[in-house]
Amino acid sequence: MSHDANCIFCKIVDGKIPSMKLYETDKSYAFLDIGPCSPGHSLVIPKYHAAKMHELPDEYLQDILPIAKKVAIATGAPEYNILQNNGRLAHQVVDHVHFHVIPKPSSEQGLVVGWPSTQPPKEELQAVYERLQKNMRQ
Numbered sequence: 001m002s003h004d005a006n007c008i009f010c011k012i013v014d015g016k017i018p019s020m021k022l023y024e025t026d027k028s029y030a031f032l033d034i035g036p037c038s039p040g041h042s043l044v045i046p047k048y049h050a051a052k053m054h055e056l057p058d059e060y061l062q063d064i065l066p067i068a069k070k071v072a073i074a075t076g077a078p079e080y081n082i083l084q085n086n087g088r089l090a091h092q093v094v095d096h097v098h099f100h101v102i103p104k105p106s107s108e109q110g111l112v113v114g115w116p117s118t119q120p121p122k123e124e125l126q127a128v129y130e131r132l133q134k135n136m137r138q
Helices: 008-013 059-075 121-138
Strands: 021-024 028-032 043-047 078-085 101-104
Touching: 008 028, 008 043, 021 043, 021 059, 028 078, 059 078, 059 101
Parallel strands: none
Antiparallel strands: 021 028, 028 043, 043 101, 078 101
16 A cells, blocks of 8 residues: 655544544545534545555546545535646646545635636537547547
């Protein structure tokens, strides 16, 4: 199993930094975020150290989403965000894969998201589609 002795999340998994544990399996660990966007904002992390999701073995990913679902249900919030960032440009601060479960109890609490969508020309969209299809087969 991959581990980084300098990683804050690895230290939490090891019990070297205290956390408010919500749920744990042999592959994952869920706990309350200490800087929450809303009450119940939690993190679900793999016990395997990987900076980005594509570096994480699939068996860890398979374990995480059902736990995120349990946490979302436990918050009792009718709406919520599941957020996962990869890299600084994507707003990742801690270089250990983690999924935020952010309850949205009201329009004033929780994650505020802007969605700067575009409408590319059909030819550009087709080129992106073909590139992704090709890369998916590799």
